[in-house]
Each structure stands twice: as structure tokens, then as C-alpha cells.
Amino acid sequence: MSHALDATAGEIEAATVRDNRDNYLTDEWTVWSWLATTDHKRIALLYFASITFFFFLGGAAAALMRFNLLTPTGAIVSPETYNRLFTLHGVVMVWFFLVPAVPVTIGNFVTPLMIGARDLAFPKVNLLSWYLFITGGAITLWALFMGGLDTGWTLYTPLSSAYAKGYVVPVAVGIFISGFSSIATGLNFIVTIHRLRAPGMTWYRMPVFLWSLYSTSVIYVLATPVLAMTLLLLAFETVFRVGVFDPALGGDPILFQHLFWFYSHPAVYIMILPGLGVVSEIIPVFARKRLFGYKFVVWCSVMIAVISFFVWGHHMFVAGTSIYSAIVFSLLSFMVAVPSAIKVFNWIGTLHKGFIHFDAPMIYALGFVGLFTMGGLTGLFLATLAADVPLHDTYFVVAHFHYIMVGGMVSAFFGGLHYWWPKITGRMYPEMWGRVAAAMIFFGFNLTFFPQFILGYLGMPRRYHSYPPEFQVLNVLSSAGSTILAVAYLMPLFYFAWSLLAGARAPANPWGATGLEWQTPSPPPVQNFTSTPVVTEDPYSYPSPEAIQMEQAETGEARPNG
Amino acid sequence: MMQTLRPLLLVWLALLALLGVELGGAFLRLGHLFGGLLLLPAGAMVALVGLFFMRLRHASGLSRGFALAAMFWLVVLLGLGSMDPMTRTLHPVAMTTYP
Missing domain, CATH: 1.20.58 (Methane Monooxygenase Hydroxylase; Chain G, domain 1)
Structure with a gap:
């Protein structure tokens, strides 16, 4: 993005080269200065630490489950423990990693930088949202470790309200509290994007990532209260035996599923929309091209957010809902494929005839495109009423949503983390290790989850502790893949830690990217910019491929950004 | 105050x-x-x-827009959600006694 700053590019580089002591990392050193900070960049790092903990906790539960499934009778844990493991995995991964992951970390860090603001609109609310998040997380963890829960992350009634052995209400309270964190975050992003954009930054000059965050925030604000209300009703029924969902008390168990999925299906898009935005940022940078069909891409984000509210019934095709309702929800579910597919076409259009550099963020982004497409296409199977009947509650569903949420979303998260790591820390990471980890994640992921499509097609139900011996080969392959995946996910922990200690100093703009966040030193100063930037051109204004070819011919350089 | x-x-x-x-x-x-x-x-x-x-009488168009959006989504929840119970085939069963 071209823009005019009061400070010249040379001054900015000079500020970066000298050991800048007034950046946000070195501004104050006390623990209190971190715990009471209202700086969006520091709060982003607090969130990074929190969700990394939750990610590896949920991942450990997944690893134990995959280890258990090495043998048909269950290798290490009892059926009861297995139920608690997949519940812990689901609850932690969905509500304490996937839902907040990109918005509260990368989004928190780069949103004000991308729009040329000093902070989010409500810095104190931003800090409050982190405290709400860790409070909710602590209560949930306490419940999960004191006795656990065996309902699965969906907490379906009457299982949860009448039969469950475990801490239903404390888990519901923890999720309830963390929901307020989501609402606070969404509110902050909406107001910030509306009110704090730099002069000249019109809506169509905003980076796609911000459009994605905006769409996500609308879902945060409008859908999360429905989950809060549902969890309150569940708690009321469990504690006071007020009949809402329990048929024995005059309630309707399907009502719980309607309310739960009215939030939780849009929540799938809360998880994936920011990932779509991250990938839309990375691909133009490493293809050295303008984003193909910018307006289509941004409006597709909005359309996905809107349509996400119309499709929740496809989770309930075999739950006893009416056939008429199921037909309508099936048709509506197909609609969401259209904007998703348009995005994929636009990324491919951007790559076409681009000068592609296979740096680690780009490898993650390309992996995302493949895995997201695979997850999306298999979603069409499940939206088809007749196909969903035999596939429902099998490993096909498990594989499908992991392709979207883990293959897609986690790849995008790692891609974004590598892309903005130099800006966040002021240090470069070892590029070779970044590429190796990205490739290993892609390979390990496919080895883990592709066999599960076949297992599901063959009829293996999900959430079972044991299985018939004929399914063992595919299960062993899947468990082997999970080992590779676990190692690949751990690798960035080590090389990022090394980067913090000994990585090369990052310049202000190591990728040669457009965008306001790259025009301020790495790491940024406390106030983000020395003066308010003015935006004068559209985003992703990279030179045309012909101009790059001419420049390369003249200079003899193969890589425009050195 | x-x-x-x-x-x-x-x-x-x-x-x-x-x-x-x-x-x-x-x-x-x-x-x-x-x-x-x-x-x-x-x-x-x-x-x-x-x-x-919410002081919507004095609020900006944006705030009113979000309030309207909330109402719209409520209509979606109730409208699409009621489609199922209103057209569902019920199969009455004996009441269950929970342990």
C-alpha cells in the first residue's frame, strides 16, 4: 500500500537499525507493566502465551487418543477416560484455541498497525477481554481436571443434564465467561475499524485481513449471546430441574441442538474467516502480485459471515428434525460453498503468473489452500441429505472438520505467525526450519486425517474407544501421522525461542510487503507510528509482472525483495 | 449523579x-x-x-444498524428454527424415569 508518512523511509530504517529502546517490548520491564498493560501489542502477546498453552494441552489429549486407537481394544485408557479425553480435547481446542486464535493474537497485534492507529478503540476493554478469557479458561480447566466431563464438546442434552458423570455446570460457566471475552474483542474490532482508520484509508483500501476480522467480529457479537443463553438454560435445567431441554421434564432436547448450533456453526466461520484473511495477505506478498478480485474477496468474507447463520440445521439431519426443515437447511448449506470457492479461485488467480517465493509463510498458505479446499469439498457430501445419513457421526465428519479447522485454520495461524513474527519480535526466524516445519505439518496432517475419511466411509463411528480389527491398518496410519504432526507443531516452539535469543535483527519490512504495518520499525514503538500515516493508494499495489521482469533483467537479481 | x-x-x-x-x-x-x-x-x-x-433514539446510523441486525438474526433464529418443530413428525414414547 502506497502512502505518505511524515518520516522518510530512510529515517525509519535508521530507527530500526539502531537498537531501538522505546519499542513496546523494552518500554517497561516489570511483571505489572505486562499484567496491567493496555497496549494492544502486549495484550496480543499475553493472548499468544495463553492460547499456546491451550493448544498444546488440547494437542496432548489428541495424542493420547490417537495412541489409544493403535489397537482395536484400546491401548492405554479405559472407555470412561477416553470419553473424558475427547471432551477435554474438543472443549479446549474449540473455545480456548480455535475461536480466539487469530483475532486475539495476530488480529490484536496488527489491526491498529494496519489501519494506522495507535491502539484499538477500547484498550481497557481489550485487557478486560484477556482477563475474562483466562478466568473462563481456568474454571473450565479446573472442572476438566477435577473430574472431567464425558459429554463431548457439544454438551448435548439430555446426556449433559441428566446422565453425564462430571462437571457440566462449571464447564458451562467457564465457556460462558470466555464468551464475554469474544464479545468484547468483536466489539473492539468493529468500533476500531469504523472509527480509527488513517486518513485516506477507505473501506476498499483496507487489507483483506481487516475485512475478515470485521466479518468475524459481527459473528462474535451477534452469535455468542445465543450460546450464553443456551448454557444458562442448561445450567438452570441441571441445577434446578427446570424443564427446557429434558423431555422427562417437558422440554425438547432438539431445542438445545438448535440453539447450540445457531452459535456453533457460525463459530466454525469465526475460526476460519480470520484464516482466510491471513492467507489473502500472504499470497500477494510472496507472489508479488495484486490480490486478484479484491472486491470479490472482501464481499465473500461478508457473505460467508451472513450465510453462516442460515445453515445450522445441517448438524441435525439425523437428530429427528423434520424432513422439510432438513431439505431447506441442506439447500442453504450449499450456498456457503459459493463465496468460499470464489476465494479459492481468487487466490489461484493471484498466483497465476506471479513471481512466487516459497518462504515459510507462503508454504503454510499454499498448504492452507489445498487443505481448505479438501475440507470444503467434503463438506458438500455432508450437506447432501442422503449422503449425510450414513456418514453422520462417523470418522468422515471428524476428518472433514479437521481439514477445515486444523489443516486450514491452524496452517493459516502458523503462516500468519511466521509472516508477522519479524514485526512482532524484531527478530528473524531460521527460514530453513520454518520451511521444514511447514512441509512436515502438511505431510503429517494428511497422513493423520486422510485415512479417517476412509474409516468414516467404511462406517467407523466417532467417539468410540475401540473398533473392529479390520480398521486397525487405517487407524495405525492415522496415529503415525499424528506423531509427525505433533513433532512438526513443536518445532516452531524451539526455533522461535532460538530466534528470540539469537535471531538476526529484522528490518522494518523484511518481505518487501505493502501495508502500513511494514512502514514502522520492527518491533514497533509504543505509539505504533511516529506520525499518523496517510493512505493514498489501493492495497497490494505491487508492480505488474512485466515491470518486475524488466527490473530483474536490468539488475540481474532473481528476487525483488532481496 | x-x-x-x-x-x-x-x-x-x-x-x-x-x-x-x-x-x-x-x-x-x-x-x-x-x-x-x-x-x-x-x-x-x-x-x-x-x-x-442503548439510547437508540440518539444513536448513530451504525449503532441502529447493529441493533436492527440483532433483530434480523433473532428473526432468522426463530423463523428457521421453528420450521422444524412445526413440521416435525412426533412419535410419542413412554416417559422415562432417570436414575
Whole structure:
């Protein structure tokens, strides 16, 4: 993005080269200065630490489950423990990693930088949202470790309200509290994007990532209260035996599923929309091209957010809902494929005839495109009423949503983390290790989850502790893949830690990217910019491929950004 | 300070009263014809929150837009959600006694 700053590019580089002591990392050193900070960049790092903990906790539960499934009778844990493991995995991964992951970390860090603001609109609310998040997380963890829960992350009634052995209400309270964190975050992003954009930054000059965050925030604000209300009703029924969902008390168990999925299906898009935005940022940078069909891409984000509210019934095709309702929800579910597919076409259009550099963020982004497409296409199977009947509650569903949420979303998260790591820390990471980890994640992921499509097609139900011996080969392959995946996910922990200690100093703009966040030193100063930037051109204004070819011919350089 | 809080407190008390009416109404056997009357106190509560807590009368177009969006999504929830129970085939079973 071209823009005019009061400070010249040379001054900015000079500020970066000298050991800048007034950046946000070195501004104050006390623990209190971190715990009471209202700086969006520091709060982003607090969130990074929190969700990394939750990610590896949920991942450990997944690893134990995959280890258990090495043998048909269950290798290490009892059926009861297995139920608690997949519940812990689901609850932690969905509500304490996937839902907040990109918005509260990368989004928190780069949103004000991308729009040329000093902070989010409500810095104190931003800090409050982190405290709400860790409070909710602590209560949930306490419940999960004191006795656990065996309902699965969906907490379906009457299982949860009448039969469950475990801490239903404390888990519901923890999720309830963390929901307020989501609402606070969404509110902050909406107001910030509306009110704090730099002069000249019109809506169509905003980076796609911000459009994605905006769409996500609308879902945060409008859908999360429905989950809060549902969890309150569940708690009321469990504690006071007020009949809402329990048929024995005059309630309707399907009502719980309607309310739960009215939030939780849009929540799938809360998880994936920011990932779509991250990938839309990375691909133009490493293809050295303008984003193909910018307006289509941004409006597709909005359309996905809107349509996400119309499709929740496809989770309930075999739950006893009416056939008429199921037909309508099936048709509506197909609609969401259209904007998703348009995005994929636009990324491919951007790559076409681009000068592609296979740096680690780009490898993650390309992996995302493949895995997201695979997850999306298999979603069409499940939206088809007749196909969903035999596939429902099998490993096909498990594989499908992991392709979207883990293959897609986690790849995008790692891609974004590598892309903005130099800006966040002021240090470069070892590029070779970044590429190796990205490739290993892609390979390990496919080895883990592709066999599960076949297992599901063959009829293996999900959430079972044991299985018939004929399914063992595919299960062993899947468990082997999970080992590779676990190692690949751990690798960035080590090389990022090394980067913090000994990585090369990052310049202000190591990728040669457009965008306001790259025009301020790495790491940024406390106030983000020395003066308010003015935006004068559209985003992703990279030179045309012909101009790059001419420049390369003249200079003899193969890589425009050195 | 009290002058600012007084109208808010009054509105809050009105909301509690309307909640009581709504709750009490749930125990009345109003039948299909008059059951919809229970939407009236609920609608009044929405209006009070919108007018006095959210101050929509003096709010910007953006705030009003979001308030309208919330109502729209509520209509989607109730509209699409009621499609199932209104067209569902029921198979009555004996009541279960839980342990």
C-alpha cells in the first residue's frame, strides 16, 4: 500500500537499525507493566502465551487418543477416560484455541498497525477481554481436571443434564465467561475499524485481513449471546430441574441442538474467516502480485459471515428434525460453498503468473489452500441429505472438520505467525526450519486425517474407544501421522525461542510487503507510528509482472525483495 | 449523579416487572389463540432496552444498524428454527424415569 508518512523511509530504517529502546517490548520491564498493560501489542502477546498453552494441552489429549486407537481394544485408557479425553480435547481446542486464535493474537497485534492507529478503540476493554478469557479458561480447566466431563464438546442434552458423570455446570460457566471475552474483542474490532482508520484509508483500501476480522467480529457479537443463553438454560435445567431441554421434564432436547448450533456453526466461520484473511495477505506478498478480485474477496468474507447463520440445521439431519426443515437447511448449506470457492479461485488467480517465493509463510498458505479446499469439498457430501445419513457421526465428519479447522485454520495461524513474527519480535526466524516445519505439518496432517475419511466411509463411528480389527491398518496410519504432526507443531516452539535469543535483527519490512504495518520499525514503538500515516493508494499495489521482469533483467537479481 | 441513574433504575425496575409478568404468564393456560400475547411483555422489554439502555433514539446510523441486525438474526433464529418443530413428525414414547 502506497502512502505518505511524515518520516522518510530512510529515517525509519535508521530507527530500526539502531537498537531501538522505546519499542513496546523494552518500554517497561516489570511483571505489572505486562499484567496491567493496555497496549494492544502486549495484550496480543499475553493472548499468544495463553492460547499456546491451550493448544498444546488440547494437542496432548489428541495424542493420547490417537495412541489409544493403535489397537482395536484400546491401548492405554479405559472407555470412561477416553470419553473424558475427547471432551477435554474438543472443549479446549474449540473455545480456548480455535475461536480466539487469530483475532486475539495476530488480529490484536496488527489491526491498529494496519489501519494506522495507535491502539484499538477500547484498550481497557481489550485487557478486560484477556482477563475474562483466562478466568473462563481456568474454571473450565479446573472442572476438566477435577473430574472431567464425558459429554463431548457439544454438551448435548439430555446426556449433559441428566446422565453425564462430571462437571457440566462449571464447564458451562467457564465457556460462558470466555464468551464475554469474544464479545468484547468483536466489539473492539468493529468500533476500531469504523472509527480509527488513517486518513485516506477507505473501506476498499483496507487489507483483506481487516475485512475478515470485521466479518468475524459481527459473528462474535451477534452469535455468542445465543450460546450464553443456551448454557444458562442448561445450567438452570441441571441445577434446578427446570424443564427446557429434558423431555422427562417437558422440554425438547432438539431445542438445545438448535440453539447450540445457531452459535456453533457460525463459530466454525469465526475460526476460519480470520484464516482466510491471513492467507489473502500472504499470497500477494510472496507472489508479488495484486490480490486478484479484491472486491470479490472482501464481499465473500461478508457473505460467508451472513450465510453462516442460515445453515445450522445441517448438524441435525439425523437428530429427528423434520424432513422439510432438513431439505431447506441442506439447500442453504450449499450456498456457503459459493463465496468460499470464489476465494479459492481468487487466490489461484493471484498466483497465476506471479513471481512466487516459497518462504515459510507462503508454504503454510499454499498448504492452507489445498487443505481448505479438501475440507470444503467434503463438506458438500455432508450437506447432501442422503449422503449425510450414513456418514453422520462417523470418522468422515471428524476428518472433514479437521481439514477445515486444523489443516486450514491452524496452517493459516502458523503462516500468519511466521509472516508477522519479524514485526512482532524484531527478530528473524531460521527460514530453513520454518520451511521444514511447514512441509512436515502438511505431510503429517494428511497422513493423520486422510485415512479417517476412509474409516468414516467404511462406517467407523466417532467417539468410540475401540473398533473392529479390520480398521486397525487405517487407524495405525492415522496415529503415525499424528506423531509427525505433533513433532512438526513443536518445532516452531524451539526455533522461535532460538530466534528470540539469537535471531538476526529484522528490518522494518523484511518481505518487501505493502501495508502500513511494514512502514514502522520492527518491533514497533509504543505509539505504533511516529506520525499518523496517510493512505493514498489501493492495497497490494505491487508492480505488474512485466515491470518486475524488466527490473530483474536490468539488475540481474532473481528476487525483488532481496 | 442520581439524576442520571434514576431513569436507568426506573427502567431496570420496569424490566424486572415485565419479566415477572412474562414468567407468571408462562403458568397460565392461554391456549394457541392467546399464547402469542406473551410476546407483548417481551417486546416491551426489547423496546425499553433499545430506547433507554442503548439510547437508540440518539444513536448513530451504525449503532441502529447493529441493533436492527440483532433483530434480523433473532428473526432468522426463530423463523428457521421453528420450521422444524412445526413440521416435525412426533412419535410419542413412554416417559422415562432417570436414575
